Amino acid sequence: MENTFNEIETNLKFIKEKRNQVTMIQSEGGKNRKQLLVEDVKLMDNMLTESEKRIAELEGKLKKSGLNLKSYEKRLQALTENIESQNNEIAELKKAIEDKNLNLAALNTKVETMDVDMKKQADSITYKQQVIVERTNKLNTAHVAMGTFKELKEEGILNREGGILGIGSSKAIQQNFDSKHFTELDIRQTKTIPVNAKKAVLLSEHPNSSYSLIEENGQIAYLAIKDPQEFWRISKYAVIQVK
Secondary structure, eight states, rough: HHOOOOOOOHHHHHHHHHHHHHHHHHOOHHHHHHHHHHHHHHHHHHHHHHHHHHHHHHHHHHHHHOOOOHHHHHHHHHHHHHHHHHHHHHHHHHHHHHHHHHHHHHHHHHHHHHHHHHHHHHOOOHHHHHHHHHHHHHHTEEEEEEEEEHHHHHTTTEEEEEBTTTOOOOOOOSSOGGGGSEEEETTHHHHHHHHSOOOOEOSSSOOGGGEEEEEEEEEEEEEEEEEEHHHHHSOOOEEEEEO
16 A cells, blocks of 8 residues: 555656646747647646546555554545646646647638738739839830831831922821831930931931930941930930931
8 A cells, every 4th residue: 555655646746747847848839849748748647547546446445444544544635635636737738738729720820811911912012013114114115217218118107298209398207107117225225326327317306405416437327315305205206217
């Protein structure tokens, strides 16, 4: 009986120490810690169940002996109270684990929802940024066509209006020309338009102060754009006739 008492007391002492460790593990968190927590609570549960059985056996032995062993009865009562207290504390631990699992599940769901929302927002932002970039590029895209009058007329860019046999006639840019005959350029990056012709005239409407035709080695080398914003303000289409 003494050995059984000692064994039960040792078990209860071990359970108490283990419960303190479990409390530390619980506060630290983590996946591996959680698994240890579950295993330790299960071990304590089993040890308490075993201790309850051993106490029941001791009570049976005391009754059968017919002896009035007050000291053993007091120890039994203390052990029973200890086990009851341990059971209550382990029940609280189980509830804490369950609550933590529920909280983790709710948190995971919330995080998943936030991830979905953030992805939608990121996609929306990306799309809007793409639209802004495309619109900005479009706003900064200009078109240039260059050639002799004959070439520009054949491409449907120019026609001749007024005058007889071309004398005193004026050249007008068609309203329904095909843009495929124009070369695209970026207003932000274009400061000059190569010409390389003996003569050149800018037929499209652009402020005179915004550009210059630069002559080098006896020919018009290029059109220099002094003020891009001003040059392209009236029209994003430039038509240069060369000879």
